[in-house]
Amino acid sequence: MEKTVAQLAWKHRELLLLFMAAFAFFVVFRYGPLYGVLIAFKDFRVMDGIWGSSWVGFKHFERLFGDANFYLILKNTLLLNLYLIVFAFPAPIVLALLLNEVRHRVFQRAIQTTMYLPHFVSWVIMAGLVVYFLSPTTGVVNYAIQSLGGKPIFFMGHKEYFRSVVVLSAILKDIGWSSIIYFAALAGVNPELHDSAKVDGASRWQRVVHINLPSIMPTVAIMFILTLGGFLQSNFEQIVNLLNPVTYATGDVIDTYVYRVGLQQFQYSYTTAIGLFKSAVGLVLILSANVAVRKLSKGESGLW
Template sequence: MKTIRKHGELLALFLFSFAFFFVFKYGPLYGVIIAFKEFRVVDGIWGSPWVGFQHFQELFSNSDFYRLLKNTLLLNLYLLLCAFPAPIILALLLNEVKSKGFQRFIQTTMYLPHFVSWVIMSGLVIYFLSPTSGFVADIMKWFGMEPIFFMGKKEYFRPIVVGSAILKDLGWSSIIYFAALAGINPEMHESAIIDGANRWQRIININIPSILPTVSIMFILTLGGFLSANFEQIINLLNPVTYDTGDVIDTYVYRVGLQQFQYSYTAAIGLFKSLVGLLLILGANLTVRKLSRGENGLW
């Protein structure tokens, strides 16, 4: 009781967080059982008949599933290779800017796209890439090139998704790395300067090793959602022409689950994604801990 009275404010903050996760995250978990039932709205979750692993068998025997899985994996792989390191590089570069006013201006400017919804952002992307009135088409015409209908060619869809994702969240995602860089002891840089280290050597030997724990945690958390694409982004950029390369698991779940009312089948898909995400988190955490000799990782 003495501890509770001493840390009452922290306990209150914890209780609010606990209540949120319990009500909105852990409480609804019982609904996962519909993946093993033939869910009927009139019968409810408990009254619907059991079908075992029928929906999982249907999922893995579906010819579209492997196309969806391939698109999802490739898209998330491109995002991992391009979008994940981008905010790290931005934070490292801006951290070397001497003018604090210019640094704040760039940061504020790059934060703004994060607060724009994907409906508006996707509309801007489609407008800028328009072959008739788009900004990109005007540049191509100025160089004597023939404009390309980017949104009408499936081979351009993934680069467009990756590029727009970087443009929207680059500044916002870099905040945590700026905070990690701000926590570096200035005496380390002062000692390195005395020893004759240039700016590049200090970045390689001080800044990057100092933020590696933060990078490893963000990498592990990113892998947890590896089978989850940004649904709002994809659904607003997707069109029938780009289905072959842009149709992912989340858009398929939307069409089949919400539009065709196959709740049990899509619940099985969601459970499959969650299990894969859990395995990726466990594997990535184990790998990071081994590489860092137990110094980094989520636990």
């Protein structure tokens, strides 16, 4: 006898409760506020409200694409996120592959725990530590440079170093936490593959390259697609806590620009247009990346 929907719902009530909590979160904080994008096509006034403000069509988008400052900020955002993909994205994969080869489990877990800890430190504290460590007078990094015969460098006072500081601090903070999903993927690798490779005389490096890495590639592909979807989405807390007037030329990104112009100068419609442009670019990138990954993997990987 087939169970009714009500019976199935009651049987799986715990799972439904968990689902409803997540569903409510997305409805309230993700889908609910979407009507606010209307102000990108209006001259929004707080006193008139969203619906009462007058329509202006693509006025704010014309201003956006005609603003020379925006192209500089877009360039900074693209370069910074490109560096993060090139250097920060592979870092947790490499860490997971390396630690997976550690046979002493106590040592492995100690390293993992140590690498996880920075993730739980806020960027306010983390940025303060970064600035302190890079200080030309009291910083550990400059002590090391001077001990090797070099001269101290004021890293936070030179715009050329800003992107490197952002990328390295991002890796330091999140490499451990981001590696968790790859550890989980490696745990699912069939041990019989390694046993067969050992019988055939494969070295440990060969087993990592030809067994472990291909086995986690579907997970890597999905994470890469999701990362591309947020390509213009910089870590605002990190940037705003590290940024200073000297480094604006290379460090001012879309998120900090939106904060400065939108919230501090009250240009809500203009910055909403910027946000809508950023979301549209993210959607195009995530769709394109998914198509490319599916073609390269012959339909075996991808989000859908």
